[in-house]
Amino acid sequence: xxxxxxxxxxxxxxxxxxxxxGVGLPDSVASRPFxxxxxRVFLVFLRLGLTSFGGPVAHLGYFRTEFVxxxxxxxxxxxxxxxxxxxxxxxxxxxxxxxxxxxQRAGILGMLAAWAGFTLPxxxxxxxxxxGIGASGDLSQAGxxxxxxxxxxxxxxxxxxxxxxxxxxDARRATIAVAVMVLVLLVPGPLAMLGAMIAAGIAGxxxxxxxxxxxxxxxxxxxxxxxxxxxxxIGCLIAxxxxxxxxxxxxxxxxxxxxxxxxxxxxAGSFVFGGGHVVLPLLQAETVQxxxxxxxxxxxxYGAAQAVPGPLFTFSAFLGAVxxxxxSGALGASIALVxxxxxxxLLIIGVLPLWNRLRRAPRVQRALKGVNAGVVGLLAAALxxxxxxxxxxxxxxxxxVAVAFVALTAWKAPAWAVxxxxxxxxxxxx
Numbered sequence: 108x109x110x111x112x113x114x115x116x117x118x119x120x121x122x123x124x125x126x127x128x129g130v131g132l133p134d135s136v137a138s139r140p141f142x143x144x145x146x147r148v149f150l151v152f153l154r155l156g157l158t159s160f161g162g163p164v165a166h167l168g169y170f171r172t173e174f175v176x177x178x179x180x181x182x183x184x185x186x187x188x189x190x191x192x193x194x195x196x197x198x199x200x201x202x203x204x205x206x207x208x209x210x211q212r213a214g215i216l217g218m219l220a221a222w223a224g225f226t227l228p229x230x231x232x233x234x235x236x237x238x239g240i241g242a243s244g245d246l247s248q249a250g251x252x253x254x255x256x257x258x259x260x261x262x263x264x265x266x267x268x269x270x271x272x273x274x275x276x277d278a279r280r281a282t283i284a285v286a287v288m289v290l291v292l293l294v295p296g297p298l299a300m301l302g303a304m305i306a307a308g309i310a311g312x313x314x315x316x317x318x319x320x321x322x323x324x325x326x327x328x329x330x331x332x333x334x335x336x337x338x339x340x341i342g343c344l345i346a347x348x349x350x351x352x353x354x355x356x357x358x359x360x361x362x363x364x365x366x367x368x369x370x371x372x373x374x375a376g377s378f379v380f381g382g383g384h385v386v387l388p389l390l391q392a393e394t395v396q397x398x399x400x401x402x403x404x405x406x407x408x409y410g411a412a413q414a415v416p417g418p419l420f421t422f423s424a425f426l427g428a429v430x431x432x433x434x435s436g437a438l439g440a441s442i443a444l445v446x447x448x449x450x451x452x453l454l455i456i457g458v459l460p461l462w463n464r465l466r467r468a469p470r471v472q473r474a475l476k477g478v479n480a481g482v483v484g485l486l487a488a489a490l491x492x493x494x495x496x497x498x499x500x501x502x503x504x505x506x507x508v509a510v511a512f513v514a515l516t517a518w519k520a521p522a523w524a525v526x527x528x529x530x531x532x533x534x535x536x537x
Contacts, residue, residue: 145217146220148220150224152209153225156224156226157228160496161259161260162202166418167190167201168263170204171186171269172262173522182344183270184273184329193453197378197450198448203451205225206218206455210456220453225417228416229412229416232415233412233421233424233436234440237428238428251537252533258513259334260511261511265516267490270483279314279315280529281480284484286310287304287306287480291484292491298396303535307481307484309474311474330463331463333459333463335460339456344454345454347453347457353506355370358370367439368443370398372446375393375423382506386447387422397431398431398432399430399431405426408425412425421444423443426443427441431475451532504537508537
């Protein structure tokens with residue numbers, strides 16, 4: 108059974124029979140737990156980092172298509188549990204989901220590979236824009252960019268429908284999903300989002316517990332095991348707290364500009380829930396209002412950030428590169444980029460093993476069913492605003508959405524091909 112589980116982990120596309128194309132796997136391959144998995148993780152996330160446009164909600168749609176449907180690395184239930192956890196942690200939720208998948212597939216090296224593959228393409232593009240700021244002009248209304256936004260509508264719609272079939276199969280969970288969607292749409296903001304998810308968990312605990320059958324028990328494929336020593340997880344949580352407390356003290360005491368820059372972006376990554384656009388007001392207050400970044404440069408960089416794939420938190424690389432005092436250029440970009448994502452990495456390593464044990468408890472499982480229904484509602488709300496409102500600007504963009512949706516659902520086209528096709532259609536039609 109152990110060998111079969113390892114084979115399923117390493118070669119999920121082949122199933123549990125341990126056979127590749129009808130031929131038994133060699134013993135040398137079967138004896139290795141993750142043969143080349145960190146390299147595979149990097150290449151998979153690199154493709155996502157090059158093609159995942161549309162913001163954090165769209166990224167979750169791309170991830171589900173790649174890892175649940177195409178590769179079978181985890182089930183819909185395990186994926187929803189992971190998304191729910193990352194919604195409760197500070198930092199960029201989509202990047203945290205990617206880090207967690209990399210950590211589960213190939214340990215800490217896999218987590219770093221996932222982060223690098225998904226993050227570096229947009230970070231490098233924004234750094235290049237910082238070097239020649241203003242040379243590219245405003246790309247936000249370019250036809251190919253509008254086509255990419257339309258593709259994001261199709262990707263998110265596909266993910267919402269598929270997750271709704273799996274996670275809201277009965278009236279009570281469907282009601283929880285709709286209630287979360289209504290609350291998030293009518294009361295926008297990260298605090299309302301967090302409150303809606305907490306309420307969904309409470310509703311699952313109270314109301315789903317009263318039903319005679321709230322769903323099948325957790326299956327083997329619904330698990331999300333993480334191989335980490337407990338001391339490593341505890342050490343990362345301690346490091347997260349120590350850095351949060353000591354960095355401001357050390358930066359003030361030493362007056363070191365590099366340390367101050369690291370502290371600024373570390374706090375931004377530690378205090379923002381919801382990620383994405385939510386971090387922008389904090390970054391604007393910490394950089395523009397303090398004179399660290401010119402207002403015009405901030406706005407130009409923000410416009411460029413809308414036209415690149417990957418997480419919006421890579422905007423930090425641009426800001427670090429254009430600082431008016433202290434380290435700038437490549438050094439400033441590197442400091443800002445690492446600092447803003449470091450809290451997420453430490454929290455994922457520290458919390459994920461505990462989460463995997465906690466989610467097996469019966470009461471937690473009932474609450475999670477409510478939270479998972481809430482995730483569907485949350486994604487449905489985001490499908491309307493900002494994904495649909497930004498992606499559908501007229502009949503031509505709606506045509507692109509329809510073509511992309513059919514390609515994803517009926518023709519089972521890979522998301523990256525749909526994205527590239529939508530960009531081409533956008534360049535022709537928009």
